[in-house]
Amino acid sequence: MVSTTRILGYTDRISAAPGDTVAFKISCDGVTKYHADIVRLVCADPDPSGPGLRYDTVSTEATGWHQGRHQPIYPGSYATVPPASSSVLGNSLSLGAMIFPTMPGNGRQTLLGQWDQTTGKGYALELGDDGALTLMVGDGQKAQSLSTETPLPPRQWAFVGAGIDVGSGDIWVCQQVLRPLALAPAEVSVFGRLTVGSPDATGIPLMMAAHIAERDGGNVIAGGHYNGRIDRPRIIGRVLDPAAVREIVETGDPGTLDADLIAWDFSQDITGTVVRDVSEHGLDGTIVNLPARGVTGFNWSGSILDWRLAPDQYGAIHFHDDDIYDCGWETDFSWTLPEGTRSGFYAARLTTDDDESWVSFFVRPSRGKPTASVAFVASTATFMAYANTHHRLDCDHIEHLYEGLLTFGEAEVFLGEHRELGGSHYDTHSDGSGVFYSSHLRPILNMRPGLYTFNFINDSYVCAWLESMGQDYDVITDENIEAEGADLLDQYATVITGSHPEYNSIRMWEAFDHYQQSGGRHMYLGGNGFYWRIAYHSELPGVIENRRGHAGVRTWEGEPGEDHLSFSGDPGGLWRTQGRAPQALVGVGFSSCLFDKCTYFVRTEQSNDPRVAFIFDGVAEDERIGDFGQRGGGAAGLEMDRLDYALGTPPHALAVATSADVGPGGIVSVEEFITTPPAVDGEQLGIARADIVFFETPNGGAVWSTGSIAWPTSLSHNDFDNNVARITGNVLRRFLDPTPFVEGD
Secondary structure, X not given: OOEOOOEEEEEOOOEEOOOOEEEEEEEEOOOOEEEEEEEEEEEOOOOOOOOOXXXXXXXXXXXXXXXXXOOOOOOOOEEEEOOOOHHHHXXXXXXXXXXXXXXXXXXXXXXXXXXXXXXXXXXXXXXXXXXXXXXXXXXXXXXXXXXXXXXXXXXXXXXXXXXXXXXXXXXEEEEEEOOOOOOOOOEEEEEEEOOOOOOOOOOOOEEEOOEEEEEEOOEEEEEOOOOEEEEEEEEEOOOOOHHHHHHXXXXXXXXXXXXXXXXXXXXXXXXXXXXXXXXXXXXXXXXXXXXXXXXXXXXXXXXXXXOOOOHHHHOEEEEOOOOOOOOOOOOOEEEEOOOOOOOEEEEEEEEOOOEEEEEEEEEOOOOOOOXXXXXXXXXXXXXXHOOOOOHHHHOOOHHHHHOOOOOOOHHHHHHHXXXXXXXXXXOEOOOOOEOOEEEOOOOOOOOOOOOOOOOHHHHHHHHHHHHHHOOOOEEEEHHHHHHHOHHHHOOOOEEEEOOOOOEEOHHHHHHHHHXXXXXXXXXXXXXXXXXXXXXXXXXXXXXXXXXXXXXXXXXXXXXXXXXXXXXXXXXXXEOHHHOOOHXXXXXXXXXXXXXXXXXXXXXXXXXXXXXXXXXXXXXXXXXXXXXXXXXXXXXXXXXXXXXXXXXXXXOOOEEEEEEEOOEEEEEEOHHHXXXXXXXXXXXXXXXXXXXXXXXXEHHHEEEEEOOEOOOHHHOOHHHHOOXXXXXHHHHHHHHHOOOOOOOOO
């Protein structure tokens, strides 16, 4: 059996143009040598019952044999500050913070300090193996710990503090649960004596939510990752009693201690990567591996739901031991794209006699120089939102959703065993909190041929169909639209979105809207598109944010008060809840899932309107449309969209076809009803359906939407000779005709 997981990799950029250099970062497990080919993918589905895996090999300087090596991944988020000045801290100090631990008792977890496990030097406030607050002090010869010996309760805010007085030898630790819910003691203070020498922390960075666990040359490897929130961490360069430290932490008032106080305020620069020291010392730090920001702190009142309106109530950062942003691997080989490189879906194919792996990326045309009148949008934000998803492994109800027992291949089992590869927006962290951020700077096993036919593989059927027609096309990505907006779309006569463009930023939404309003022609060939609102980071490349909120089909639900995106401050969640339902953009919006089968479309009476005669050229009125296909045997299914004038479908839009025989497997989306009715399936509820919709837009433009994820995977049936391909081709030919569309013609 050929392995698909012993060689893994990613690129430094997800989209490249001629003249750009793509760097490939590769890690091997037991593979000493592998062969690399750069290929242009035509169809990424290896299923032999369809077009099969199709690609064209490109001759490049990267082609050839390369040495294999293992490159590790170090997940876990934390904040780090350059080694604090000894003139500020000295050897005697007090520590304090508000914390909200989510996994106390899950091993040692560092909260705050300067601790180097490799030398045993420094000090740290941490949670011990038992979940109790512990002060660790070491002089390089031996270490001393002082514990409250009382485990902190999970998911409750508590004050934690410690003091070290080298001169007198006094030390103390204190934990105080702010709003105790159990009979265990709410406040525990323990005092002791130093039995080690001075905790020399010279040259050790100050870290929050982790400590130095290893050193690899000049690189620091963090360990002791904390799961939970930290708010208002403070270090005071003298010893105070617990009550005084808590007052400084809780009120934020340093009193007369300005010269001795280091005070970080996580409510500042929430959109960025810096943690601000608001004291006179300016010991700012940086976050690593993107812990969650824009989350409620210990003093959140519940009266404000937008962190921009009361940032002081959002002064916490939620750290996780499995956060990952950038694997940080070194480059193994590169490819500089020559002028004339054809746009498309691309991959590095990495092989040995026993291995085959793929590292996917996308090639766009040179900036400002389109090579075709058609642009196909690779839904890279959606690919990233699903990146390395574990939902089939982790969700309790998944077999009910898919109406059957699940089977897993090598790659999916591998993902379940290697959580260091990071999760998707459908996953939760190890502490149960939702995954906000997803990056492409890591191997993504479901953005390549093989695993998980949603999204990337399904979209490649559109490429295969365009190739079968001999139609030239450019591939552009969501990142390109985010960067260039409507200016990019305006270069094309027709823009095609694929099977599942589910995740969109405000800039993307407005770019499509502007394009359509300006006379552009948009073919939306999928379902459940334009559904969730996301944001891109303003500083860090290759990462998006999604907040699930409290509406829509979701595998986890956001915490109260945390629906606003930390990257932008804008509200997250469904576009529908923000007055921009998908119907207002493309005429249809998500209504239901249909996973037990896929079905077909039938024409409606409105399909006889002369305005849409071009759509059905060569298709009989009573002909079943798409009663075939690679997904469930039909063109209507998986996830389906419906017309709804109340949600924004233009009043002149025509529903020219609708799904038939949906049956009980069609499950209506949760946002479609306010209270739970007794009938929520396609056999009893008419909104469980897919509609094919057409409407004209201002300035001679038009939109045509298929309302089904399964539509593209029916294009290839009978070698692309079928009514799904014929209808789609009819629309494309008319959309490329410069004759303006006029409502009513």
